[in-house]
Amino acid sequence: MKKLMLGNEAIARGAFEAGVKVASAYPGTPSTEISENLVQYKEIYCEWAPNEKVATEVAIGASMAGVRSMACMKHVGLNVAADPLYTAGYIGVNGGMVLVVADDPGLYSSQNEQDTRNHARGALVCCIEPSDSQEAKDFTKFAYKISEEYDMPVILRTTTRLAHSQQEVELCDRVEVEDKPYEKNIAKNVMMPANAKRRHVIVEEKLARLAKDGANFEINKMEINDTSIGFVTCGIAYQYVKEAMPNASVLKLGLVNPLPMDLIKEFAKKVDKLVIFEELMPIIEEQVKAAGIDCVGKEMFTVLGEYSANMLKKAFGKAVPAIKQNNLPMRPPILCPGCPHRSVFSVLKKLKIHASGDIGCYTLGAVQPLGVVDSTVCMGASISVLHGIQKAKGDEFTKDWVAVIGDSTFLHTGVNSLMNTVYNKGVGVVMILDNRTTGMTGHQDHAATGKTLQGEETNAVDIPALCRAIGVKRVFEISAFDQKGLEKLLKEELSLRQLSVIVTKAPCALLKGVVFKDKCKEDTEKCKKCGRCLSIGCPALTKCADGTIKIDQSMCNGCGLCQTYCAFDAIKLIKGE
Amino acid sequence: METKNIMIVGVGGQGTLLTSRILGNLIRKYGYDVKLSEVHGMAQRGGSVVTFVRYGDKVYEPIVEEGMADVLIAFERLEAIRYQDFLKDDGVIVLNDVRIDPMPVVIGACEYPKDIVDELKKGHTVYSVNANEEAIKLGNSRVFNLIILGLAAKHLDFKVEDWLSVIEETVPPKTIELNKKAFLLGYEKGE
Known part of the structure; x- marks a missing residue:
């Protein structure tokens, strides 16, 4: 049977057919759909981990125990997972282990354009690369063969174009692989210097053998x-x-x-x-x-x-049609109508506050007309970058600075940074924009949502309690849409020069189950054409030829933010049923 | 058969992905080799999005490049003109004749181009419909993409009954009738 499949769907299918039993991942474009497709195969235990390092270690554990395992991530996720990977190369595998790593040439949804093959070389592990969806499935299966034959983790490298292109794929049945027995092997699995020294010799020998045998592999x-x-x-x-x-x-x-x-x-x-x-x-x-x-x-x-x-x-000097130069307006991505981040950023903008930013939809707070975010480096960096700025220039300099980080990103690596700030007596305001999901990658659950990847109810990390447990004395929770309350709270906390955490709460506007009943509607008669409502950057609002405002009723989610920015009562909130 | 190339362009969130999935499933029924390429992630948040559909005896690259497209299906005017150079000289444009201001226009940093449809007509045959208005008349503003697809279907080589059966297989069960109605409305507009 054949089925039209994304590269990512085909990889999940390959894992299923190869008899994989354990898979762990942190979402990241363009790798996310692999885990989302693994869920349909009941034979595979799969989970969201808080970050890629954890996901990789889970896969190492499962492999060590004797079953076939998988960890999936985007290219920058492998930087986080580099620590376990570089040593997993020395340890090798028991059950086959594959890391799927998705590169993003062209930066469709990433902060850099790094090449995963560098990590494969550095970590002394095998790396294979498919060129279409059918191969994505076939190579995934082949990867487990190599992994077990050469006692080596294998990286399956993909790119955005492969991950997000569809093609017909021939489906096969799952072949169950017998669990290998777990045997305690200190020399192989405990990487202290004396053991690692011996393992390094073995890894180099295995790589040389693989390079030689590889000439006959069917994947070339x-x-x-x-x-x-x-x-x-x-x-x-x-x-x-x-x-x-x-x-x-x-x-x-x-x-x-x-x-x-x-x-x-x-x-x-x-x-x-x-x-x-x-x-x-x-x-x-x-x-x-x-x-x-x-x-x-x-x-x-x-x-x-x-x-x-x-x-x-x-x-090669062949003629190709050229794109004519044009001066068309660009259409950059923007925060959605009804997005709680817009409300928070509008307050920051009003108070002229600098924001040390992080990775997620809220990176778009750097885009005009908001333009609030000062920096974005990597997952979790907002809090530690702010700490560095404060230690460099003193708290007088950072009295109008905050760190902004999402709930999923905070749990990914932000929590370590917060610990550092507490421990090293840093001061400042950390804002955790809690929208109850991993938003940018398309709404995945995480450790604080109370639901697992496989859809089961589970314990939810209490983010404010976690902050208190770390040692933050001043922890506040406030609705992301309570602009007045947030403004007051921010002013107070920034003036204290202590460490505060403000958790702003409101679910992502696109999250399943979030229903907006109300709509905002313009009153053209009252509109004074001042354009103040446009300063919040909501795509549902447009300026008409005569300068008045029109609100697209099909786009508006009725969050009411534009209404609070109108001084002339020219925007009405129409209550829905 | 020479490879056929279709581009679907629009604004993130408009539902271009559903359209390309219907098209992909339809093309499979005809036994062609088919490749689709989509954009996920950050660009989907209200940005300019492109989906490529290629089919024929054997398809290699999954993307449509400059001067290759037989049909450009545009969900919005500005996006149509942005990608018009991807069309072949005899390529046609199927246009949802609506305007969605990008943020630089909303905040007054640039102007939305005037007379886009006239400009497009200078170089290509343009079939247009205001699918958003038509969808509201049907009672559900969200099915506008099926109206555009219906209009495009008039200019593609697949039988209407095959379109309808693929729509039935692809959209959520509760919305089948409405989506079919929207598709046929667009199809008839192509007469």
């Missing part, structure tokens, strides 16, 4: 056609080669770490000119050059962004 494909040019490529870039240069010879590498150099040498001998076509960093190219094989790569192609067939054609 050599297509000999016109031999004047031969492309070495991997992942989605292969599709662009086939589209742009259908007659060229191609070596498509499924195994991208370690590289099957014998196979590359064999291919290089068959073609006149060797071209390395890989998105992001010159990982293959540099190793091929170091092996003394003549080739070109980044001399012709960029390290920036996503590749395409037209880009390849252009590099």
